[in-house]
Amino acid sequence: ERRAGAVHPLAYARGLADAALACGAAIHEHSHVSAMTPVAGGVELTVNGHQVRAKQVILATDAYTDRLWPAVAQSYVTVSSAQIATDPLPVALRERIMARGAGVSETRKITYYCRIDPDGRFVIGGRGHSADTLDPATRAQLIAAAIERFPELAGVAWVHGWACRVGMTIDDLPRLHRLADGVWTAFGYCGRGVAMGTALGRVLAQAVQGCDEAQLEFPVTPVSRLPLYPARQLGAALAISWYRLRDSLGYPA
Structure with a gap:
């Protein structure tokens, strides 16, 4: 896609943080929230062992919600997204493999995606086996995919190399919920969180400022627990294996 571009997610996040600071926001890093409890007039949060009271809370933890709000964590499955990268490649090699420097994504169901970063590194990513670490099998799988292409x-x-969790909903669409008075969340970006997280962040900002739900730019829905929730991760692994087989046989996504 010649019109497409690439975004450095960490640099983008830092830019958003700078913009928030310029608007007067305070950002507290290393402030782990271990519990949230709706109370009269707001929400009580346990932060690094201390109690903090807030009038409005946005739960923006996506695939990392876990026990913080169990109903949310039980409404999606988590899969691993992993990437590996080389050191900067020689110019001649870069021009042989990706002369235009465009980002590449496949039309398969279980895709690999790759690009040349601004410093000349070749980066490739895809689904991994371990949600939080880059395991040897995933590294080998990504290297083989890169050399095949x-x-x-x-x-x-x-x-x-690195890996992380991605929240996947059953229909590949994100969700926007009002969990309680003053508690909002959006999640389920299915691997497209840089763009969708930004778009729904604006909607969440409107919500906590009191915008009527019917006027928001994305539908507010009730939380829905996944069917057969205890088996969700096994089901996700089986589904990925099934789609890999379909891809290898040439079936359309």
């Missing part, structure tokens, strides 16, 4: 990368050292 670009044989010139055989023998290149892969020196960077």
Whole structure:
């Protein structure tokens, strides 16, 4: 897609933080919230062992909600998203494999995506096996996928790698919920959180400022627990394996 661009997510997040600070917001890092309890006139939060009272709370934890609000955590499945990267490649090699420097994403159901970053590193990502760490099997799988698509990368050292959880809803669409008086959440970006998280962040800002639910730019729905929730992760793993098989046989996504 020649019109497409690429965004550095961490740099973008830092830019959003700078904008928030410029508007007078206070940002408190390393402030782990372990519990949230609706109370009269707001919400009580346990933060690093201390009690904090807030009038409005936005739960923006997506695939990392866990026990903080169990009903939310039980309404999606988590899958692993993993990426690996080389050191900056020689210019001649970069021009042979991706001369235009465009980001690439496939039309398969279980896709690989890759690009050349501004410093010349080749980056490839896809579904992993472990939600929070880059395991050896996933690293090997990504290297094999890179070489299959670009044989010139055989023998290149892969020196960077990371993995994280991604929240997936049953219909691949995000959710916006009012969990209690003064408590809002949006989640389920299904791997498209940089764009969708920004868009729904604006909607959440309108919500906590008192905008009528019917006037919000995204529908507010009740939380719905996944059917057969205890088996959700096994089901997700089986589904990924099934779609990988379909992709390998050439079935359309």
